[in-house]
Amino acid sequence: MTEEQKDSTLGRDDLPTLAITLLKGVVYRDGNERLWASLLELQARVRDYVAVLGLELAVDEAEGYAFVKSRSGHDTDVENGEPAKLPRLVARRPLSFPVSLLLALLRKKLAEWDAGGGDTRLVLTREEIVELMRVFLPASTNEARLVDQIDTHVNKIIELGFLRRMKTTGGPPAFEVRRILKAFVDAQWLLEFDARLAGYQAHLDSSTVSERQEDSNE
Template sequence: MTEPDLPVAVTQLMKGVVYRDTHDRAWNQLLQLQPQVRDHVAVLGLQVVVDEAEGYAFLRQRPPDEDPERQLPRLIPRHALSFPVSLLLALLRKKLAEFDAQGGDSRLMLSRGQIAEMIRVFMPATSNEARLIDRIDEHIGKAEQLGFLRQAKNGEQVYEVRRLLKAFVDAQWLADFDAKLAEYAAALAGGRDEGAEGEGG
């Protein structure tokens, strides 16, 4: 058994999400040292979120302190997502829920074409097909940059939907988004496409 090594666990967490399948050593150290890791990062105003069942862990900013004198600078940045990216994450989350309900393989793999078709039906109609494809690729790239998609190592345009998405898109978020999506679909059906590229909250 490897001796517990707190710096290994904390350093990997500070760099980003720790995955059981890609950060084997840091993951094992984290599981052995959870109380110490929590105490260590708490000094920085952070919390550790560990999902052993899904195999990932990450740091989250602690809720703001009511005393402004004790308020620490934010270490974990917030990401302002455009509506299409929020839409893509919601669609991927639903796909993951459907996939889990079927059982079987634990990894959901989707081709770029499958992902593009999921979001295309919600995009404003355009005669410029090349521009539409470029925009969809930008949204897929953003989801990959945020860590919710991971491209397969074989070079093909196939992506794994990372289970980390479940921690950021919960049932309530999906329910709220469904209501917004219905309004958006109605607007598209009426020929209005304003706000398609606006910033989401």
């Protein structure tokens, strides 16, 4: 059965399909308009459905995405009236320093792109992503190694769902910055971006000093 045929089978009461799809990842309007329409129609019921699992439904109709996240509060234990923590269904994923840095740079780039008032889709080539990262990474004379390292970080961000690899025909590798990144790196965070970059730079400087000390001791 094709995806279009699957879409046509979605009904008003297809809550399990919506819930399972959300548990597997983000639902995008541009990826499945039929499913998106069902989600908007059944939004209140989906919220109740996932709440049983201790989850919240987050929907951004303007940007066209929806996802579930763990509730910030906890249910009350009916026996003793105290908060009862549920096991976390949506796991928190610790991120490495370079991945965190690249996410911050992509979020800032997305904000600048939106301020320009152009196309809503931000697409960057691998070379452009490398240039974003280069100034914040230890100086390296091995260009191929640097690119390989950044490719590893990019692949991790693709896995997290914040970048999407574009299909290209002979051109350089390109990636779409998914707009859901705005939900995880918010405007308040961006206001503190310069201070955070200073912290990143200090981290980089200390790492470089440590590496040089290790090299001199060998």
